[in-house]
Amino acid sequence: MPTHPSLMRANVLVEPGVIEMRTMPIPDPEPGGVVVKVATALTCGTDLKAFLRGHPKFPMPTLFGHEFAGVIAKVGRDVTRFKEGDRVMSTHSAPCGTCYYCRRGQENLCDTIMSTMVLGAYAEYIRIPARIVRQNMYPKPEHVPYREAALMEPLACVVHGLEHVSVREDDTVVILGNGAIALLHVAALKTRGVATIIVVGRRAYRQKIAQAVGASHTLEFEAESLPAHIRDLTDGRGADLVVECTGQPHIWELSVQLARRGGTVVLFGGCQRGTTVTFDTERIHYDEITIRSPFHMTPRAVRQARQMLLERRVDWGHLITADYPLDRLGEALDQLQRGDCIKFAIVP
Ligand SMILES: [Zn+2]
Numbered sequence: 001m002p003t004h005p006s007l008m009r010a011n012v013l014v015e016p017g018v019i020e021m022r023t024m025p026i027p028d029p030e031p032g033g034v035v036v037k038v039a040t041a042l043t044c045g046t047d048l049k050a051f052l053r054g055h056p057k058f059p060m061p062t063l064f065g066h067e068f069a070g071v072i073a074k075v076g077r078d079v080t081r082f083k084e085g086d087r088v089m090s091t092h093s094a095p096c097g098t099c100y101y102c103r104r105g106q107e108n109l110c111d112t113i114m115s116t117m118v119l120g121a122y123a124e125y126i127r128i129p130a131r132i133v134r135q136n137m138y139p140k141p142e143h144v145p146y147r148e149a150a151l152m153e154p155l156a157c158v159v160h161g162l163e164h165v166s167v168r169e170d171d172t173v174v175i176l177g178n179g180a181i182a183l184l185h186v187a188a189l190k191t192r193g194v195a196t197i198i199v200v201g202r203r204a205y206r207q208k209i210a211q212a213v214g215a216s217h218t219l220e221f222e223a224e225s226l227p228a229h230i231r232d233l234t235d236g237r238g239a240d241l242v243v244e245c246t247g248q249p250h251i252w253e254l255s256v257q258l259a260r261r262g263g264t265v266v267l268f269g270g271c272q273r274g275t276t277v278t279f280d281t282e283r284i285h286y287d288e289i290t291i292r293s294p295f296h297m298t299p300r301a302v303r304q305a306r307q308m309l310l311e312r313r314v315d316w317g318h319l320i321t322a323d324y325p326l327d328r329l330g331e332a333l334d335q336l337q338r339g340d341c342i343k344f345a346i347v348p
């Protein structure tokens, strides 16, 4: 194969449920941008949602896949930090740096961060624009496998979510859900020295992985009895920190019941548009519950996430259940929907 073949294979989501493998020209980088040869892309709940039901952010037909790591194949004009052949880890979005939110350090809310995000990691090559290269692309050290490096984006979202939460090693944390995002929370909290992490979820396989990445207890999800169960485990107080990772309104409501007085609830899972929740005002006020609902990430969080992946204090590889070749993405997504798995690596 020549060093620069001109065509690549890429998965295109044509309509919900229909993926086509298409051949198309390998893109060229914009000034300041690069083209990355994808070494590993990971499946994510967002991709699954788009595959099953469509997604407002993914007008079809569309390239998709957004968690990846790889090797620089082409560099655009004025790129100085990277050269062809460099191994890199990257996110798929970056803030503008100049809007109201960016100037206040809330780059996750940047006016254009979502409209400029890049999709297309389920392909042989992906084009990364200058603003991402400048802020959220980093060298991937040799000792970090590509599949773990590709976790940087979702882990950065988790790091951002915990950024303003004070966590102590002697805290009791309850994580609601045991999908990839929930387990990234477990691993991140474990890395911060938290000993008591209770994961509430279904499916034995996921609970086993929860333990492998740092959960001290795993509980079967049982909404009725859960508040009493958590009180039993905390001398009647409730949890210091509750992290909701399912994105369901009734679980948001349940989360608030599980926190201790003065505790914090992180509502991480985004719910369907148009849904509402009800909280007991007495609980929120007299028990002084702090509620946060973090969205996306900042470049600060990306740097921290990368550091955690480089340190490898937990075995991040547990979160990747199996590998699939590029042309079997549909099977990987079908299996992801069935649920006895965490994430799949799509390897071109
Ligand atoms: Zn993702």
Ligand SMILES: [Zn+2]
Binding pocket: 095, 096, 097, 098, 099, 100, 101, 102, 107, 109, 110, 111, 112
């Ligand atoms: Zn901005």
